[in-house]
Amino acid sequence: MSANLPLRPDLEGEKPYGAPELDVPVRLNVNENPYPPSAAVVESIATAVARAAQGLNRYPERDFPRLREALADYLEAESGVHLALEQIWAANGSNEVMLHVLQAFGGPGRTCLTFTPTYSMYPEYARDTLTDYTTRPRRKDFTLDVEAVAAAIKELRPAVVILASPNNPTGTALPLKDISRILEAARGHGPMLGAEVGSPARASDCIVVIDEAYAEFRRSGVPSALELLGKDNPHLAVTRTMSKAFGAAGLRLGYLAADRALVDALRIVRLPYHLSAITQAAALAALSHRDELMAQVASLRDERDALVAWLRAQGLTAYESDANFVLFGPFPDRDAVWRSLLEAGVLIRVVGPEGFLRASIGTPGEMERLRSALAAAVRK
Ligand SMILES: *Cc1c(COP(=O)(O)O)cnc(C)c1O
Numbered sequence: 001m002s003a004n005l006p007l008r009p010d011l012e013g014e015k016p017y018g019a020p021e022l023d024v025p026v027r028l029n030v031n032e033n034p035y036p037p038s039a040a041v042v043e044s045i046a047t048a049v050a051r052a053a054q055g056l057n058r059y060p061e062r063d064f065p066r067l068r069e070a071l072a073d074y075l076e077a078e079s080g081v082h083l084a085l086e087q088i089w090a091a092n093g094s095n096e097v098m099l100h101v102l103q104a105f106g107g108p109g110r111t112c113l114t115f116t117p118t119y120s121m122y123p124e125y126a127r128d129t130l131t132d133y134t135t136r137p138r139r140k141d142f143t144l145d146v147e148a149v150a151a152a153i154k155e156l157r158p159a160v161v162i163l164a165s166p167n168n169p170t171g172t173a174l175p176l177k178d179i180s181r182i183l184e185a186a187r188g189h190g191p192m193l194g195a196e197v198g199s200p201a202r203a204s205d206c207i208v209v210i211d212e213a214y215a216e217f218r219r220s221g222v223p224s225a226l227e228l229l230g231k232d233n234p235h236l237a238v239t240r241t242m243s244k245a246f247g248a249a250g251l252r253l254g255y256l257a258a259d260r261a262l263v264d265a266l267r268i269v270r271l272p273y274h275l276s277a278i279t280q281a282a283a284l285a286a287l288s289h290r291d292e293l294m295a296q297v298a299s300l301r302d303e304r305d306a307l308v309a310w311l312r313a314q315g316l317t318a319y320e321s322d323a324n325f326v327l328f329g330p331f332p333d334r335d336a337v338w339r340s341l342l343e344a345g346v347l348i349r350v351v352g353p354e355g356f357l358r359a360s361i362g363t364p365g366e367m368e369r370l371r372s373a374l375a376a377a378v379r380k
Helices: 039-053 067-078 094-105 123-126 146-156 177-188 258-271 277-287 297-313 333-343 362-380
Strands: 086-092 111-116 132-137 160-164 207-211 236-241 254-258 327-328 357-360
Touching: 039 277, 067 146, 067 254, 067 277, 086 258, 094 123, 094 160, 094 207, 094 258, 111 146, 123 132, 123 297, 123 327, 132 146, 146 177, 160 177, 177 207, 236 333, 254 258, 297 327, 297 333, 297 362, 333 357, 333 362
Parallel strands: 111 132, 111 160, 160 207, 207 236
Antiparallel strands: 086 254, 236 254, 327 357
């Protein structure tokens, strides 16, 4: 019998999101850190998880203060910005954190605004929370025209604007002065409140999410939007993750820093006990080894800059990147180039503007295989 399920009409024909999961020697398609944790890190995670397992008959800490404190410590060490644990939120990946943001602030009749090309999960958070999703283009070089952003916010009164910095798939970081200008435009230009319940309408602030999934890879001198927290920006949220520079994508731990009132709003919509005791224990143990886990960030940055230079020397366009990937092209048939690399054992990603491909930064050996496979593919 064929299924006759009451699927929501707006989900008809939708496919589950995800890059192809292929078993290939060189995987450069989802921006992971290529270096696995050391034996010492693995040992310390295993010990912490064993201890947590002894208490698995009990629910975990619902608001995980120790983990939030450890994340605040990490952010202070990484960006020099001091935050209280009440300003930190976490979930199973920053994807879930951003879903919490749209669950709390989006919804029917509200808009989420982004600037394309950008991360392809954003429309899914909007769809899943019944929020309207509106996009406007970035400039040709993928920077943002801040005045156009400000104008779009004023016109649309979105509940949430999401800006990835560095942006995926382009690698483009946003200058702080641009973020400040956008925060200023967002003030008083969120949805109108009150009218539904018969009280006089008043304008809310639009939430500005700066998605800093790749922040640790930024070039020196590029500041973090964390610096704008506490500067009277109660509508700013900065998201981070342990999936990329931190080298713990398999852990599923993403987090957010914001004003306490914003964090408290997210606590309303989270499922109780959404972060398992195992995740909390493993994340705490991993954070205690932060220097070791991030030891390769500097060399990954160097590999990235070397790849950009090499691609340009081949006569290709490669965009400056503050992340651990590079967008390059154009190719008359990018799918053919992608397939040819795959045949050579190198998996990258078909994403971004027509003709372009994105490759994550791997180990020096993996980069060598990418370069030789690409040189061969282009000669074909
Ligand atoms: C990888 C990525 C994330 C991180 O997702 P997690 O759920 O934390 O693994 C967030 N934003 C962007 C733009 C990304 O590329």
